[in-house]
Amino acid sequence: MEPPVRLASTGTITHGVSVGEVLGVSTLADARLIAGESGLGRIVQRLNVMEVPDILAWVKPHELLLTTGYPLRNTPQSLGRLVADLDERKLAALAIKLGRYVDKLPDEMVEQADRLGFPLIILPNDVGFDDILNQVLTDILNRQAAVLARAEEAHRALVQVVLAGGGLDEVTAEVATLLDVAVAAVDGGGRVLATAGPADHVTLLWESIAHEGPPLIPAPASGRTPSGTSASGAAGRTRAFASVPVVAGGHHHGRIVAYSPAGTIRDSDVGILERAATVAALVVTRQEAVNAVESKYRADFLRDVLTGRAGTAERVTARARAFGWDLERPVTVLVAELDPDGDERATQDRLVACWVAAMRRHDPQGAVAGFSHEVVAVLDATVDAARVAKDAASAFADVPPATFSTGTSRPSPGAELLPEAYSQALKAARVGRQLHGPGAVAHFDQLGVYRLLSLVNDTEELHAFVRETLGPLALDNDAENSDLRRTLQVLLETNLNVAETARRLHFHYNTLRYRIGKLERLLGNFTDDPHLRLNLTLALHVLRMRGI
Template sequence: MEDVANDRLGAAQNLPSTDRGRAASSLARGLSVADALGLPVLHGTKVLAGEQGLDRVIQRLNVMEVPDILPWVKPHELLLTTGYPLRSTPQDLTRLVCDLAERDLAAVAIKLGRYVAELPDAMLRAADERGLPILLLGDHVAFDDVLNHLLTDILNRQAAILGRAEEVHRVLVDAILAGGGLAAITERLPALLDGGVMVTTPDGRVLASSGVPESDLADPAYFDPVSGRFLVEGFKHGLHALDDDQPRVAQVPVMAGSLDHGRIVLITRSRRLDPADLHLLERAAATAALVITRDLAVAAVEGKYQGDFLRDVLDGRAGDTGHIVAHCASLGWDVDRPLVVVVAELGPEPPGPVHAAGDLRPAHERFMGAWTMVVRERDPKAAIAGYSQEVVVIMGLDRAPARPQGPADPGRRRGGTGAGRDGDCAPGRLVRAMVAQVSGDGGGGRRSFATGFSRVVTSPEAIPAAYEQARQAARVGRQMHGTGAVAGFDDLGVFRLISLVPDGAELRSFMAETLGPLALGDDTETADLRHTLEVLLDNNLNVAETARLLHFHYNTLRYRIGKLERMLGPFTADPDLRLNLMMALRVIRMRGLS
C-alpha cells in the first residue's frame, strides 16, 4: 500500500500506449484517478491495488448500495462503497472487481472496518491484473464530501475546456469574417494553445506559421534541412499523438469534403499535449479548410486568366512589348528585366493502386502549388503558371551571367547535362536550389519531374524562344538522365542537335553503320569495349590518362586500341571517323540504345 495524497503518481506512464491513448481520449471531459488523489478531500487515501490504472478517467461518481450494482455501473465512474452489500459474502468482491473492470470503471473507493474488515488477497490480485485502482478512504472522509468536491472539479474542468474552445472558435470566426487567411489563423492561436502553430500542405510544406521556436525550426527531427518542410510522416495524427511518452507535437488533417488539403500542427513549448489541445486543433483545422477552399476557388479563377495570358506570351501572341510589360505588371509580374524561363515537366505516373478520393489532390495542382511556394520565396514578381503536365516559370535575375573563360571543362567536353557551363552559373544554381526544395518531400508522394531552363533573355520578345529552349532542355535532360534531370539549354551541346532529328530509324541506322559490332551488343565484352572507346575519345586519345581512368595497364589499353581499330577503322588517325564515332556514342547515351 502507498500514500499518494501529496504525490500524484506517474504510474500511468508505464501503461501500454493503446491504454494511455484510450484514457487520454476521455480526459478532456473528466480527471484522472491520479489527479483526484491530489485533491484535499482525498488526502490520506491509499492505493491498495491496480496502481497501473491511475490514468483511468473519472467522469461521474456512484455509490454501491445494493449487491447487484452491475446494471447501474457506467464507464468512467468512481464507485464509492463501504462493502455493506457484500458484508456476508466478501469472497464475491473478487468476481465483482473482474466485472467492474470489464465495464471500464475508473476506480473503486472503499471504507473498511465497519462492514468489511479487510479485502481478500484474490480481489487485490485481480485488481492488479486488470489495472483497476482499489482506493482505501480514510476514516475521516465522508462520501458526500467526495461527491461534492470531485463533481465540482470535473464540472470546473469541463467549463474551462468549453470556455477555451469558445474563445478559439470566436478568434477563428473573427479571422474569417475579417477576410484573413491562414496567416491570420496561425497568428492568433499560439497564445490560446500555448505553443507554435503551423498550417502545412499534406507533405509538410509550411503555408503559414506563428510561434514556432527557432530551436525547433532548426531541428532536423522536425524539419527537413534541405526543403524546409515539416516532417509530417514522423509524427502521429490526432489522439494517437498522445500515445507517445512525452508528446509535444500534434497534427490534424485539414479536410474539405473528401479532399486532403494539408495539416494543422501544434508544437507545445514545454508542456505535454492533452486531449483538449487536439479538440481545439480539430476546430482550427475545420476553419483552415474553409480558408483554403475559399482561396483555391479564387486562385482557380485568377490562375485560369493568368495562365491563358502567359500562354499567349509563350506563343508570341500577346501583343507588342509595351502591352506585355504593362499587362504583366497588372498581374504582379515583372518581365522588364533579365529573365530566365524554367519548365518543369511531370514524369509518367508510377504504377500502383489508384488513390482513393481525398488521398491526394490532382498531381498537377500539388506540383503547381509546390513550385509557387518555392518561386515566390525568391522572386515575388515572377510569372508562374501550371498546365496539365508542366509548370512554367519566368523569373528575374540580377544580371546576365558572364561566360566563363578558359578551357572547356570535362562536363562541356563530354556534352553532359548538369555539369556544363550553365551548371555552375547563376541560373543553374538558382534552378537546382528550387528543384531540391520542390522534390524534397518524403510524405507527399509527388511524381518525379524533369526541369529545363533557358538562356538569360533581356526582353519580353525573347520569351517565346526562351520557353522553347527550356522545354528542349527538360526533354533532352530526361532522355539523358531519366526522371529528376535538371538541364540548361547551354548544357546540351551536341545533344541539342541530336534531339532535333525526328527520325529514330535514321539515328539507329547511323549508329549501326558507324559503330558496327559495337552498336547494339549487350554482352559484357561489347559494352566494355564501347566504354573504353568513349573514355578514350573523351580524353582526346590520351592513352596514359585513359589507362589511369580505366585502371588498365598502359599496354593493355594499347592492345584494346588496336582491337578497336580493326573493328571500326583507323580512328586514331582519321578525325572525321573520330567525330562520327563520338556522335554515334552520344546517340546511344541519349536514346538509351545499347
C-alpha cells in the same frame, strides 16, 4: 440478481470532474481518502453502484464505484486483486462503506492503491448513495453544460471570422483572445503560418516549434493526470502546451498549437482548439481553391507567352505586371522536368511548390508556373540560375526517389523572344538528362555538338543517318555488336590511340588490333578516313540522344 445501476447523463460525456473535486461536495465532507492520493486528478464521468459479485463485467472507464462491500463479504481475499482489476479498466476511484459487511480494508489493498495512484475513499455511514449520486451527477452535468456552452460560443465566434473573410491570422487571434494563450498555425512542414498572443509568449512558442514541436495531446493512461499537470480545472487536467491537427479531405494540413506559460490549458480548451482546427481547415481549403484557380490562370498565361500566343509585347507586359512578374527586363528561362518514374500528380505538385519557394527567395518578380509534366521559371538574367535550381532541388530532396532535370536557356532580351528561350531550356533539360542521367542541370550553350543535333527537328532523318553510318552496330539486339560499338567509341575518344584504348577496356593489345580489323570490315577504313571518323562520332552522339 439485477445488474448494477449506473447513473450518468444522456449521451457520451467527454468532460467530468476530478476525484479531488468530488470529495469537495457537501455529502462527502466527512469522507476519508485512505490511499491513492496521487490519483486525485482522475476524471469522474459516471457513477456506478457495486452490489453484485461480477461487477467487472459492468464497469466502464472514468467511473466512481460506490459499494457497501456486500458482494465481497464472503470473499475478503478478493479485495487485494480488486484494485488492480479496476485500475486496469481505467476506473476513477472506489468509495466503500465499512462496518456492515466489511470491517477493514486489507493492507495489501491499500498499498496497491497507493502504488497505482488509485483513490480509495471511506464513505461516512450516515450518507446515502442516492445523495452522492445526485450531487456528483449534478456537478458533472452542470460542468458539461458549461463546457458545451463555452465551446458553442467559441465555435460561433470562429465561424463568424471565416464568414467575414478572415484567414489564419484572424482565427489564431480569436483563439488567443478566447483562451488567453499564445497560438500558432503551423503547416505540414513545420512552417509557422500565423501567430497571435503576447509577444514574449509567442516567441517561446516559436522556439518550441522550431526545436522539437509540441506533440499532439495523448489520452492519459488509466485516467491519470499527465506528469507535471494539476488536478484542477474544468476537466481536472491542465497543461502548458496543446496541439491539435488540422485535417481536411483526409489530408493533414498542419496543426494549431497553443502555449500558456502558467500551464492553464484545460481539456475543455483543447476542445475549443479542435473547433479552431476545423475552422482552420475551412480556411486552408478555401485558400487552396483560390490558389488553384490563380495558379491555373498563371500557368495558362505563361504557356501562351512561351508559345508566342499571348498577343503583343505591350499586352504581355501588362498582364505579367498584374501577376507580379517583370518580363520587360532581360531574363533566363529554366525548365524543370520530372525524371522518368517520378511523374505522379502529388510529386508534380511538390515540384511546383519547391520552385515557387526558390523563386520567391531569389527573384520575387520572376514568373513561375507548373505545366502538366514540367515547371517553367522565368527569372532575371543576372540571377545565378544554377543556384536557383540547386535551391529547388535541395527542397525537393525530401521526396525520394523522385528527381528532376533542369535546363537553362540563353538570356532573352524581351518577352517576344521567350518562345525561343523556352525551346532552348526544354532541349537543355532533355539532352542533359540523356547525357548525365537523372537530376542533371544543363545550360543550352554548354551542350556543344549536342546543341546542334538537337536543332534537327526531323528525328527520323537522324535515326536513318545512324543506321546508314553504324550499320549493324546501331542495333542493341546483339551483345557482340554492343560490345564492338563500345570499343569504337573509346577508340574515337582516344584519337585512335591503341595502347590507351586497350588500357581503358582492359584488353590485350593484340585483341584490340583484332577488334579494329573487325570494325573496319563492318564500317569501312575509318583509321585512315577522317570524314568517316567524324560521321561515326556524330552517329554515336545521336545514339546517346535517343528518345529526344
